[in-house]
Amino acid sequence: MEIQVVGVVGAGIMGIGLSQSLAQTGHNVILLDISDKILEKAKQEIKNNLRFQQLFTKNKKVKQLDDILSNITFSTDYQFLQNVDFVIENATEKWHIKKDIYEKIDPICQPEIVFAANTSAIPITRIASVTKRASKVIGMHFMNPVPMKPTVETIRGYHTSNETIETAKKLLVQMKKECILVNDSPGFVSNRILMLTINEAIFILQEQIASVEEVDRIFKTCFGHIMGPLETADLIGLDTILFSIEVLYESFNESKYRPCSLLKKMVDAGLHGRKSGQGFYTYN
Numbered sequence: 001m002e003i004q005v006v007g008v009v010g011a012g013i014m015g016i017g018l019s020q021s022l023a024q025t026g027h028n029v030i031l032l033d034i035s036d037k038i039l040e041k042a043k044q045e046i047k048n049n050l051r052f053q054q055l056f057t058k059n060k061k062v063k064q065l066d067d068i069l070s071n072i073t074f075s076t077d078y079q080f081l082q083n084v085d086f087v088i089e090n091a092t093e094k095w096h097i098k099k100d101i102y103e104k105i106d107p108i109c110q111p112e113i114v115f116a117a118n119t120s121a122i123p124i125t126r127i128a129s130v131t132k133r134a135s136k137v138i139g140m141h142f143m144n145p146v147p148m149k150p151t152v153e154t155i156r157g158y159h160t161s162n163e164t165i166e167t168a169k170k171l172l173v174q175m176k177k178e179c180i181l182v183n184d185s186p187g188f189v190s191n192r193i194l195m196l197t198i199n200e201a202i203f204i205l206q207e208q209i210a211s212v213e214e215v216d217r218i219f220k221t222c223f224g225h226i227m228g229p230l231e232t233a234d235l236i237g238l239d240t241i242l243f244s245i246e247v248l249y250e251s252f253n254e255s256k257y258r259p260c261s262l263l264k265k266m267v268d269a270g271l272h273g274r275k276s277g278q279g280f281y282t283y284n
Helices: 013-024 036-055 064-069 078-083 095-105 124-128 162-174 190-206 212-222 229-236 238-252 261-268
Strands: 005-009 028-032 072-075 086-089 114-117 137-141 151-156 178-183
Touching: 005 013, 005 078, 005 095, 013 028, 013 036, 013 064, 028 078, 036 064, 036 072, 078 095, 086 095, 095 114, 095 124, 114 124, 114 162, 124 137, 137 162, 151 162, 162 178, 190 212, 190 229, 190 238, 190 261, 212 229, 229 238, 238 261
Parallel strands: 005 028, 005 086, 028 072, 086 114, 114 137, 151 178
Antiparallel strands: 137 151
16 A cells, blocks of 8 residues: 555644655645644744755755645644544653544544554553554654654554554655664663663752763763763653653653652753753753
């Protein structure tokens, strides 16, 4: 089956990046969220991203921006998913929200359609359990910013079929991205390791062992990382970091996943990183 129309559920940072990336590779996108206000903000953000890209790209027609945007339909009506070829869900990392979405879209979508969960930590097998298509549910953990990241951590749930994996790989090839396939576990590979690193970096800060800049500088200059762990936390979103580490703590019941109290305080204060303008660093 050709994958031409992709439903993207959730117009946050990841949904915006995914919709842009898909539209740029010639796919038609149905971007869904709960309010027109959220969708209008997403549309403006995609415009800004495309304009920024054009500044650094030569010999591109000015009309390309409008051509790309014309590939995206912004809607609050889930009935648009009746005719899509693939669905990627990007909702907040809260189980009750994701559960409600899958229960809503499962009867709307055609039975052969694959559901891909773009989640940071929630097990794919758990997500599949609330649908009637468990063999067609897979994890596709895209990294931020989606248009710039060439690799996707793809997760096989307990019931995920080989056919579903091949369909997901096909979409990624169309998006000019590589697939690394791993087995299902809370946090998978990337976030099971990354969330511990970020959480421990926040403990280091809380205990006044080093400053924000010093922590990040050590990782960049000693290990060659492009970004330090606290910069990375700001990019991902501190609220998402907290949700993810809480999933790990609940799933494994191990103290090493206990969220740092400073992280909780910053999230309560609305200091969510780049998206709020203030996290460990200040953004204009």
